[in-house]
Structures are given as C-alpha cells and as structure tokens.
Amino acid sequence: MRWEYRGNTLILGGGLTYRTIPAAYHSVFQSLKRHKPSEIDLGEVETIDSAGVAFLDEIHTRLASKGILLFKGARPEVQAVIDTFSSIKLPVPIPQRSMGWFEKLGDDALNAGQNIYQCLLLASEIYYFSLVGLISRKGQRKGSFVQQAVLLGSQALPIVALLSFIIGFILSLQSAVQLKNFGANVFIADLLAVTMVREMGPMMTAIIVAGRSGSAIASEIATMQVTEEIDALRMMALNPIRYVVVPKFHAISLVMPLLVAFSILVGEIGGGLIAIGYLDVSLPTFVQRSIEITTLKDLVVSFGKSTVFAWTIVIIGSFFGFQVKGGAEGVGKATTASVVASIFAVIVLDAIFSLLYL
Amino acid sequence: MSQALISVRNLVAKYGERTILNDISVDIMPGEVTVILGGSGCGKTTLLKNILRLQEPFSGSVKFWGDEVLQMDEPSFSGILKRVGMLFQNGALLNSISVYENISIPLELHTKLPEEIRDRIIRVKLSLVRLAEAIYKYPSELSGGMKKRAALARALALDPEILFCDEPSAGLDPLTSAALDELILDLRKQLKMTIVIVTHELASIHRIADRIIFLDGGKMLFNGTLEAALKAGIPEIDTFFRVGRF
Ligand SMILES: Nc1ncnc2c1ncn2[C@@H]1O[C@H](COP(=O)(O)OP(=O)(O)OP(=O)(O)O)[C@@H](O)[C@H]1O
Numbered sequence: 203m204r205w206e207y208r209g210n211t212l213i214l215g216g217g218l219t220y221r222t223i224p225a226a227y228h229s230v231f232q233s234l235k236r237h238k239p240s241e242i243d244l245g246e247v248e249t250i251d252s253a254g255v256a257f258l259d260e261i262h263t264r265l266a267s268k269g270i271l272l273f274k275g276a277r278p279e280v281q282a283v284i285d286t287f288s289s290i291k292l293p294v295p296i297p298q299r300s301m302g303w304f305e306k307l308g309d310d311a312l313n314a315g316q317n318i319y320q321c322l323l324l325a326s327e328i329y330y331f332s333l334v335g336l337i338s339r340k341g342q343r344k345g346s347f348v349q350q351a352v353l354l355g356s357q358a359l360p361i362v363a364l365l366s367f368i369i370g371f372i373l374s375l376q377s378a379v380q381l382k383n384f385g386a387n388v389f390i391a392d393l394l395a396v397t398m399v400r401e402m403g404p405m406m407t408a409i410i411v412a413g414r415s416g417s418a419i420a421s422e423i424a425t426m427q428v429t430e431e432i433d434a435l436r437m438m439a440l441n442p443i444r445y446v447v448v449p450k451f452h453a454i455s456l457v458m459p460l461l462v463a464f465s466i467l468v469g470e471i472g473g474g475l476i477a478i479g480y481l482d483v484s485l486p487t488f489v490q491r492s493i494e495i496t497t498l499k500d501l502v503v504s505f506g507k508s509t510v511f512a513w514t515i516v517i518i519g520s521f522f523g524f525q526v527k528g529g530a531e532g533v534g535k536a537t538t539a540s541v542v543a544s545i546f547a548v549i550v551l552d553a554i555f556s557l558l559y560l
Numbered sequence: 561m562s563q564a565l566i567s568v569r570n571l572v573a574k575y576g577e578r579t580i581l582n583d584i585s586v587d588i589m590p591g592e593v594t595v596i597l598g599g600s601g602c603g604k605t606t607l608l609k610n611i612l613r614l615q616e617p618f619s620g621s622v623k624f625w626g627d628e629v630l631q632m633d634e635p636s637f638s639g640i641l642k643r644v645g646m647l648f649q650n651g652a653l654l655n656s657i658s659v660y661e662n663i664s665i666p667l668e669l670h671t672k673l674p675e676e677i678r679d680r681i682i683r684v685k686l687s688l689v690r691l692a693e694a695i696y697k698y699p700s701e702l703s704g705g706m707k708k709r710a711a712l713a714r715a716l717a718l719d720p721e722i723l724f725c726d727e728p729s730a731g732l733d734p735l736t737s738a739a740l741d742e743l744i745l746d747l748r749k750q751l752k753m754t755i756v757i758v759t760h761e762l763a764s765i766h767r768i769a770d771r772i773i774f775l776d777g778g779k780m781l782f783n784g785t786l787e788a789a790l791k792a793g794i795p796e797i798d799t800f801f802r803v804g805r806f
C-alpha cells in the first residue's frame with residue numbers, strides 16, 4: 203500500500219487488503235490529522251478487499267464531520283468492491299445494555315425464587331407420576347427400571363466400596379491412637395458403628411451418587427432437551443417425566459439403601475482391621491459391641507435419610523436438565539450446576555436430620 | 561488452460577471398511593463456481609472433508625495451489641487454511657459466544673486489524689447474508705436458516721480465496737436463497753473468489769454453476785459445464801434434473 207499527499211489530495215495506491223492495512227493504519231490516521239485533505243484519490247488502487255473498504259469507510263466517517271470529503275477516481279472493479287462491502291449506510295446496532303449490580307441482585311433474587319418454585323413443582327410431578335407408575339407401567343419402557351438400577355446402583359458398587367473402606371480405616375486409625383492412651387481400646391467398635399451408621403455411610407454414598415448419577419441424569423436430560431428429544435417424546439404423546447425420570451426415581455429408591463448398607467458394612471471391615479490388628483480387640487467382641495450399640499432407630503433414620511438424599515439427587519438432576527438454556531454448551535453448565543446443588547442439598551439435609559434425630 | 565487451484569487425484573475415502581468415495585479425480589478452477597451434486601448420502605460432505613483434511617483420505621492426492629497437502633505439516637497447512645473458508649452443513653457456530661464474536665474470532669486471531677475496522681467488517685459481512693439484526697444473538701437463539709447464514713458470514717470473515725459451502729441454501733426461503741446466490745456471484749466477480757458448493761436447489765444451480773460435478777455410488781459420473789451435463793445423456797443426471805424441475 204502506498205500513500206502520499208499532493209496539495210489537498212491524499213493519493214492511495216497499491217493494495218488495500220487484510221495484509222497491508224494493519225501496518226499503515228495508524229500512520230495514515232496520524233497524517234490525516236495534520237494534512238486535513240479534502241479529497242482522496244483512489245485511481246492508483248489496484249486491489250481492495252473488505253478490510254480495505256472498511257478502512258476507507260473509517261476515514262470517511264472520521265473526516266466527513268469536519269468537511270466534505272470526496273473519494274474519486276476508483277477503477278470500476280475497485281468501485282464495485284467498495285459498493286458491495288461498504289459499511290457506511292449500515293445502521294449501527296445498539297449494544298445490549300448490561301445490568302447494574304443492584305438490578306442484578308434483584309434479578310438474581312427473583313430468579314432464585316422462581317427456580318425454587320419450579321423445582322418444587324417438578325418435584326410434585328415426579329412424586330405423583332412415581333406413585334402412579336407403581337401401579338401402572340404405562341408410558342415406561344419395559345426393562346428401563348432394571349437398566350437404571352444397574353446403571354445407578356451396581357456400577358457404583360466398586361467406588362462406594364473403596365471409599366467406604368478407606369473412610370472406615372482412617373477413622374479408626376485416628377481414634378485408635380487416642381483410645382489407646384486411655385486404655386479404652388474396646389470402644390473403637392462403638393465409635394465406628396455410630397459414625398458409619400449415622401453419618402458416614404449415608405453421607406459418603408449420597409455424595410458419590412450425586413457426583414456419579416446426579417450428573418449423569420442432568421446431562422442426559424439436558425442433552426435430550428437441546429436436541430429436541432424431549433419435544434419428540436411429547437409429540438409421541440409420552441410424558442417425559444414418566445418416560446425418563448420415573449424409572450430413575452424408582453431405581454434409585456431401591457438401590458440407595460442397598461448401597462448405604464453395603465457402605466456401612468465395608469466401612470466396618472476397614473475399621474475392624476485396625477481394631478483387631480492394632481488395638482487387639484477380638485473379632486467376636488468387635489462384632490458384638492458393634493451390634494449392641496446400633497439401635498433400631500439409628501438404622502431407620504439412616505436408611506430414611508439416604509432415601510431422601512436419593513430423591514433429592516434425582517429431582518435436582520432432572521430440574522437442571524429440564525431447565526437447560528442455550529445449545530450444547532448449556533449441557534455442561536447444567537451438569538456442573540446440578541452436582542454442586544445436589545451435594546449442597548445433601549449436606550444441608552443431613553444437618554437437619556442430625557438436629558432432628560440426635 | 562489455466563492451472564487448477566485444487567487438484568484431487570484418485571481420492572479414496574472410507575468409513576471403516578465401507579468405501580464411500582472410490583477413485584475421485586477433480587480439478588477446481590480459479591474463479592469458478594463449482595457445484596457438487598448427488599443424492600443424499602452419496603458422499604458430498606465426505607468429499608469436502610477429505611479435501612480439507614478434516615478426515616484423512618484412505619489414499620490419493622490433494623493439491624492446493626500446486627502443493628500436495630496430505631503430507632504437509634501442521635503450520636504450512638494452516639497457512640493454506642487461512643486462505644480457505646468453509647460453511648459446514650449444520651453451521652458449526654461456536655455455541656458459547658455470540659454471532660458477533662463468532663465472526664470476530666478469525667479476524668482477531670489471524671489479522672492485526674484495529675477494532676473499529678474489525679467491527680465494520682463484521683457488520684458488513686452480516687448484512688451481506690441479511691442477518692444484521694441478529695448480531696448480538698447467541699447461536700441457540702437463531703433459527704436453522706439463520707445459523708446457516710451466520711456461519712456463512714464467519715466463513716467470509718477473512719475474504720477467503722476459496723470458499724466451500726455445504727448446502728448454503730438448505731432451509732432458506734426462495735428470496736433469501738436467491739439473495740445468497742447473488743452474493744456468491746458478487747464474490748466470484750469482485751473478489752475473484754473460487755467457490756465450491758454442495759446444493760440440491762435446481763434454481764440455484766442454474767443461476768450460479770460454472771461447472772458441475774455429479775457423484776453417484778462413490779464414483780464421479782460427470783464433470784463439466786451445466787449445458788454439457790444436460791446434453792450428456794447420462795440417465796442419472798437426466799433423472800436428477802427432470803424430477804427436480806418445477
Ligand atoms: N461418521 C460417519 N461414520 C460412518 N459412516 C458415515 C459417517 N458420516 C457419513 N457416513 C456415511 O458416508 C456416506 C456419505 O455421507 P455424506 O455425509 O458425505 O453424504 P452427503 O452426500 O453429504 O449427504 P447429504 O446430502 O444428505 O448431506 C453416507 O452413506 C453415510 O452413511
């Protein structure tokens with residue numbers, strides 16, 4: 203790209219293209235301020251593309267206000283490109299106004315309120331159709347319950363087992379050192395049984411299930427939503443909640459208590475190793491004390507709350523799935539949000555249960 | 561005869577064991593609008609993707625500006641890709657950013673143009689595809705045809721020397737579709753752009769095609785001008801144009 207001033211005229215020449223504009227851009231505009239040309243001669247411009255046209259338009263817009271500016275002498279083929287790619291007559295779009303923080307705060311609060319309402323609404327539908335689904339299998343595919351039970355339950359066994367074992371083991375190890383100081387070795391059984399049954403079993407399992415299955419539920423439903431599969435189901439006169447959510451709800455209600463029982467058992471084994479190996483408690487004593495300390499109430503509360511956790515995870519997962527906004531990128535967001543929300547909900551619910559049934 | 565811009569020799573493309581394209585040889589001439597025709601599922605998209613190395617061809621050779629690209633290293637090939645635009649069959653806009661940003665990305669990352677110039681280019685490209693009103697929208701807020709046009713604007717962002725379009729007018733009304741044809745002719749005439757289009761719209765083919773490539777059963781049945789295609793007396797092509805006429 204070449205440029206020079208002759209009297210009141212700026213003469214541009216050569217190529218005005220993506221490659222040449224960036225280098226010359228600032229020096230040309232500097233010189234425009236000094237020379238204030240009234241005409242621009244394009245006669246020597248050989249090639250021009252949309253970057254070149256945008257450059258001319260920018261000159262025009264900046265200088266037109268200060269006096270009449272004339273472009274002249276462009277060759278026909280250059281003029282044709284200018285006419286096609288000119289941005290001068292285009293309306294300048296108004297950028298979207300962003301909210302102030304106060305407005306945003308109010309908006310967030312309203313949204314949060316709306317969300318809780320919507321979530322409760324969805325929960326009521328899920329409960330309703332789950333009850334109906336117990337009696338009639340209409341609108342559900344054969345085998346979906348078993349498939350979901352395998353997916354949500356048995357495939358979670360290894361990770362639940364591993365983590366519960368480690369937790370039981372570590373918990374006992376930490377207490378063992380203290381207990382040994384007081385010679386209270388045998389109480390390791392009581393300690394372990396109470397923590398595993400009341401807290402660690404249900405809580406650990408719920409967190410694993412929220413991470414594993416809650417995210418799977420949210421992403422499955424969100425994907426179905428953005429790819430219009432949910433709409434397709436509606437058009438086949440199938441209720442998406444009955445078709446998609448209810449089998450998961452039934453499956454998880456059955457599977458969760460089993461997982462928790464399994465988790466407690468494996469945790470006891472992990473702790474038992476410490477009790478027997480490190481604290482010299484005999485196996486029969488350990489088993490006997492563990493059983494004696496565990497009351498029926500403990501077990502009922504433990505399994506009761508784990509069922510509640512399971513329901514919460516399914517409801518929150520489906521809520522974020524159905525709520526997904528935008529296209530494919532919304533799926534990831536919905537999944538993350540659902541995991542965070544369900545782990546939060548599980549911990550809060552657990553606290554409430556602990557306060558109610560100490 | 562002038563040098564071919566892209567020359568494809570004995571290209572074979574497979575998905576697993578299944579051969580989709582068998583021994584295709586094509587020359588794309590500079591400044592021409594080449595239309596690729598053929599029934600649904602015959603391998604048109606596959607041909608484009610193999611030429612652009614989005615899928616590795618099973619065998620054969622592809623040359624851009626005389627350079628073999630199949631063995632080329634990443635940096636040299638991306639140098640070629642900067643001179644090529646592609647409109648994908650389903651748009652392939654980046655979903656997490658707005659239309660404006662989608663078009664801005666190649667401009668920001670491949671040029672040093674100042675922002676006000678980029679802004680003008682983006683607005684012009686969008687108005688060329690008649691989508692000025694959707695500038696700050698997100699892809700998920702657009703209709704199918706709007707996504708297609710936004711994607712075309714993105715493909716045009718850098719004024720590519722070669723433009724590949726996979727069914728640009730699918731899902732568009734006849735008026736918008738005719739306007740896109742106008743645009744394609746303008747681009748060819750004014751920027752000397754070389755354009756390769758997959759389309760099924762007969763009206764469009766009559767308006768824009770300089771050359772036609774007809775694929776069927778993994779083979780290339782015909783390669784030449786539209787008039788020659790109509791006179792060639794190849795039954796598949798005759799059927800294609802007779803059934804489609806309205
Ligand atoms: N990812 C894939 N894996 C396996 N086979 C594929 C894949 N993509 C396409 N095919 C097969 O390759 C063949 C050609 O597909 P291609 O997408 O190229 O068709 P097309 O000519 O573009 O059709 P349309 O006009 O419908 O877009 C089809 O028969 C399809 O079944």
Ligand SMILES: [Mg+2]
Nearest residue numbers: 604605649726
């Ligand atoms: Mg295709």
